[in-house]
Amino acid sequence: MDGWTESPGAIDGDEPVAARSEDARAVEAVLMVAVEPVEPALLAELLETTPARVEDLCAGLAASYEAEERGFVLVRVAGGYRFQSAPDLAAYIERFVLGGQSARLSAAALETLAIVAYKQPVSRAQLAAIRGVNVDGVVRTLQQRGYVAEVARDPGPGQAVLYGTTTSFLEKLGLDSVDDLPPLGGFVPDAGVVATLEQGLRPNE
């Protein structure tokens, strides 16, 4: 938050606050014409400043839009900054954008995608072993949707194709990087579930 939004009088006052520096304005201008998230390093280069200052500027701008309840937001996605419509106005956007919603992923595709996301790079055989079913069709779907791509070959004898997630995946989830995935540890079943499973598998009872 910057002081400027809290005291609107300052806007037309003598010295615009720091956020109205030419740098902040330049960030707004560049992001307005960009077609993909713009990395802080690139903005820093354009502004002849440091990435850290760019981060500060962007944080200040994002806070000001939020404080002013603008219909757009400034977010950090897939390693860069971009303008997006405000989430609470989704209903208007859906009416405006023809065929708005992208097709939903099936449960099988989502689960496979989760394994790829957390275990990448990972082979189809590894995916199949975890899911307990053949995953060829699902992996193809995920590739077609652009969420998963071949990222490497296993150096071992089989030269198996290894899969990883793409920047489209990050954009789809609104994440800045894979590191921002919710920690997998949070999903490990708790003691109660383990006990139930264990009981279910007990041979003689």
Add this chain to the structure above:
Amino acid sequence: MDGWTESPGAIDGDEPVAARSEDARAVEAVLMVAVEPVEPALLAELLETTPARVEDLCAGLAASYEAEERGFVLVRVAGGYRFQSAPDLAAYIERFVLGGQSARLSAAALETLAIVAYKQPVSRAQLAAIRGVNVDGVVRTLQQRGYVAEVARDPGPGQAVLYGTTTSFLEKLGLDSVDDLPPLGGFVPDAGVVATLEQGLRPNE
């Protein structure tokens, strides 16, 4: 300019946050995601209000951006409204266009253009799947350049836009038709890519 920044109540009547009415926010959201200028009549339809009120809202927004010395402006062009970068910041945009990312972008653009040329008609989803990244921006750039155009709609449920190359593309390369592109010869693309191209138009399983 407008009453809002000086006396915020003026725009929409008594409410002090009137300018932050849902209507004004919806206009901001729609214009933020719109690719072409949006006509007041269309905005009025989305907001279930009158074009005259839309004009008022847009005038209010444009004035507020100006008063706040934003790096972007709201202008009326070609019969509609759209966001643009502020004219006095053109130097930054020029550096952005010519600067660091242009080499990377043109490599991406050439690859994307090559896929469109050889595999047309092709959807953005297919392009994204093959390239492993979101291609919306690149396709937009190629469209603006006039090398790529919408040539059809996928008859399937998604009605995805299908892209092909244009005559100016052929002229630039000195070709009579896309059939004159160099043959791919013995190159066998990866099975995943083939599947993407052949089945990419089908909806999610």
Add this chain to the structure above:
Amino acid sequence: MPYEVSTPVFEGPFDLLLHLITRQQVDLYEVSLSAIVDAYLAHVETMGDLDLDVATEFLLIAATLIELKSSRLLPNVGDGDLDEELALWEERDLLLARLLECKTFKDAARALDRLADAAELSRPRVAGMEERFLSLVPDVLAGVTPEHLRTALLRALTPKPPPPRVDVSHVNLVKASVRDTVDELASSLPVTGPTTFRRLTAGIEERIQVIVHFLALLELYKDGLVELEQAAAFGEMRVTWVGPVGAPASSATRAVVAAISSAEEGEG
């Protein structure tokens, strides 16, 4: 194919197992097992020699299920050979670990779905450059020949090199497979000498990782490469390397043989 167990509520054998067990709606041993086992075996058959890794995993599970089923039919099998019972428990723990892993990713998938739903509400701006800047955009076809275009296509169709290494330390724990841990232990245990399970797993926080270590030790035990001693229930488990000092025999090969033979016994 009977393998395709799929309803709106669950899908695939693992999900079926999870569902049945966690809901306790069905008596696991009486209703579902034979169908699941049949489905697994049928699937393994159709796979042929396509993927030994997957086939091995399936066989292990199938063998476990058959063992479980037979022990259900013969309630006092536990009084029999101690080795057999140990083997049964080992497979049971492996199955448990697999189920836990499967459930973990099911829950993770649900979280990703929620993230995607939230992200869907907010659309990006992709309007691009205003006309006045278009002339500045470098012409992508400047100096490009049709042959360059062909090269660009081939480049696009070739798998990309691996991305810069991302920090996935928060998921590395699950990455370690039983086999990796077997290899790890097989090279470290001969050097460290006798130790305890507690010491081996000191500093490991994730439960799955501890389970993986335990299963790896059982694997080594089965191959006769380590001795395990436990004086009392929940007591300290002593681990002593008794195998040759050098490259260990391929435990994966033995696991396949063991799983196949026990599956045949179970059917008979």
